[in-house]
Amino acid sequence: MLIEFRVENHRSICDEQTLTMEAGRVGNADDLRPREVVGYAEKILPVAALYGANASGKTNVLNGLAFMRDAVIQSSFLWQPDQGIPRSPFAWGSRKAEPSLFEVTVLISGVRYEYGFLVSDEVVLEEWLYAWPNGKKQVWFERDNMTFKFGEKLLGDNQSIEGLTRANSLFVSTAVQFRHEQLQVIHGWFRRVRTLNFGEMYPSYFHDRGIARLLHEETQSTLFDDTEFGRPNLMAQFRSLLRNADLGIVDLRVEKAEATESRRPRNRFYLQHDVSAGDSWLPLSQESKGTQTLFRSALPILETIGHGGLLIVDELEGSLHPSLARHIVDQFNDPNTNPDGAQLIFTTHDTNLLGTTVGEPALRRDQVWLTKKDEHGITVLYPLTEYQPRKSENLERGYIQGRYGAIPYLGDLSFVME
Template sequence: MLIEFRVENHRSLRDEQVLTMEAAPLGDPKDPRPRQVDGHAERLLPVAALYGPNASGKSNVLAALAFMQDVVLSSHRSWDPEGGVPRDPFAWGEHAVKPSMFEVTLLLDNVRYQYGFVVDNDRFLEEWLYAWPKGRKQTWFEREGDEFTFGEHLRGENKTVQQVTRTNSLFLSTAVQLKHEQLMPIQRAFRFFSSIRRGPKQMVFTRWWLAGVLQRSEAAKRQLRLFENDPEVAHFIERDDRDSLLELLQAADVGIVDLKVTDGDTLDSHFRSSRSTSSILVKHRSASAEAWLPLEEESQGTLGLLHLAPHLLRALREGQLLIVDELEASLHPLLAFALVQHFNDPAKNPRNAQLIFTTHDTNLLGTTLGEPPLRRDQVWLTEKDEEGATRVYPLTDYKPRKEENLERGYLQGRYGATPFLGELVPPPGAESSR
């Protein structure tokens, strides 16, 4: 499980920001939502929700975690050895050239780990991995520039891996890619990053736009085709996961009763690419036996749910971390409400999967749909200062009372992180600002 994530100088996250999944000492001590897990003294939360105005930096928190995942998985295997580091620091001022820092604290197999690195545009400046088996800290390795220090508990081909670790690749990434059996313990930290599930951001299009695209843009056709043939969805349909995917869709009441993967010949020629690919068809509740439609015919909401579903189901089944940007883009408020409840319920989420998402859906804070599924310490807020730097802070900083209506308080700006609304549309007859 993720215990804590720290980031500094990534996109609008100019200064160090911290997102913790540790439960705060509040509410009913018998509340089942926080999990007491062996290996960590504090209870851990399965859900965190990020709220804030548009362009306040909510998505950048998830983007920072996703960037860290990409670096760990790909820096040794895929990056150009002479290409530096494709990072995205704060856009202006001295921070545009200052290093960036990323760090996670994890609980894996009942052992706490802390892994992180510091990086600039050219190379990794620092990297570290610590472990706390039986509660005692062990230094597994530390890297500073080209100098490496290995602890006695990390045995094996450390020097060999060090020699082939490029200045723009991580030691962790290199060690796992080289598959040294003696370095198997280090794979526990790597495995966390490989298991992070990312919910897709919804592609938005309408029929009139699509009709124009099909006439004008081959690139857009390929993009549409890629979206239609989501490999995650196709995998679930073709394997034995299909039943669980159908159960979720039927529970969501979107009218889909079956799915199948076919070759491209069954679709309209507009959707054919230059090479043979599989396509996804969906069957709707109908008296007709031929009620099959191409996936792209579905509504925006159904597409969002269908493309989120495989990531959601795998995270719950395997106890993984799922990050979703703009949860309300994929789910009806009732579904989002039920999803948060599902992750928070130990009986329905016995593997302690975690969900971190951004949203504007205030139903999750209020009592409109029932008892709020989110605890006060599961709510995080983002806002920008005058220079465009994002601040991330927990709702608990404002010490809201247990009986306080969080939805009303948030919308009234009691906790900050709400937009300052000017005149959205000038009144008729108003002079132009030009």
């Protein structure tokens, strides 16, 4: 699980900003949302939401984490030797030439790790990885430009891989390409970081194949079962997601088209609508754009809840029917539907998640983060708890009124101002 993310000099972020998933001293003792985890003294939150005005930089915070993920996974084979590092530093003043920092503290199988790097436009300036098995710090490696220092606890062919690491590539990324077993643990954590609405340009073919593959695997023997090993199977979760969207969809099926000489076999999806007519199945291609967006957004959501990891979403309500946003947040927050400690971090303008119209707010006070820009156009990230709102305080009303510093996006919200 992610404990903390730190980023500096990235897009509108100038000074170091920190997003922590560590639970604060808020809420009731019987609140099950904060998770007790082996290997860490404090409870960890499964959900965090970033609020703020348009162009305040909330997307840039999560974009920094997405950039870090891509660097770890891709830098050794996608960043070409003569093309430097595709970073996006703060655009104004002297900071444009200064390094960018990216660092995470994570918990994997009961062991805390701290991994990070410092990069310029051309090279990796620093890179480091520390581990705390049994609570004792181990230096696995430290990098200063192309000078490496390996700790005695990092086994493997470190020196040989050092010689294969380019100046503009991360050591972790290179090491995994050459099957460094011990570094698979941190690399594997980043591979389980999924993104949604960050400009992915994958053709729908790949989305459809991914969804169909998951459904096909899950439905071989359990298509009509409600649970598998005491948990809802993927088909049941998919159906539940569609039904909760209140789109009138009651079922779905997958059909595989015949392969031809010029075309590979492609899965076709059909959705059944709640109508009185007997034949109520429609192909996904004939559904509304909103339904198609929801359908394809379901893949990373269900993958993350079903297999663990971290999902970062830009504008959660932009991917989902409005009634579904709270349902998804509740799914991640509930240990019964999220027993593997999957995490969700998202930006949003949806103030309903802060309100009490339908009972307790979906978000705890320590799950809410705010962004604003100062007079120099620099993004500042801070927790709602910095304002110490009372337990009984109407967070939705307070946010809309600008009580917490960040000026929200305002639509027709006069009803809460009365």
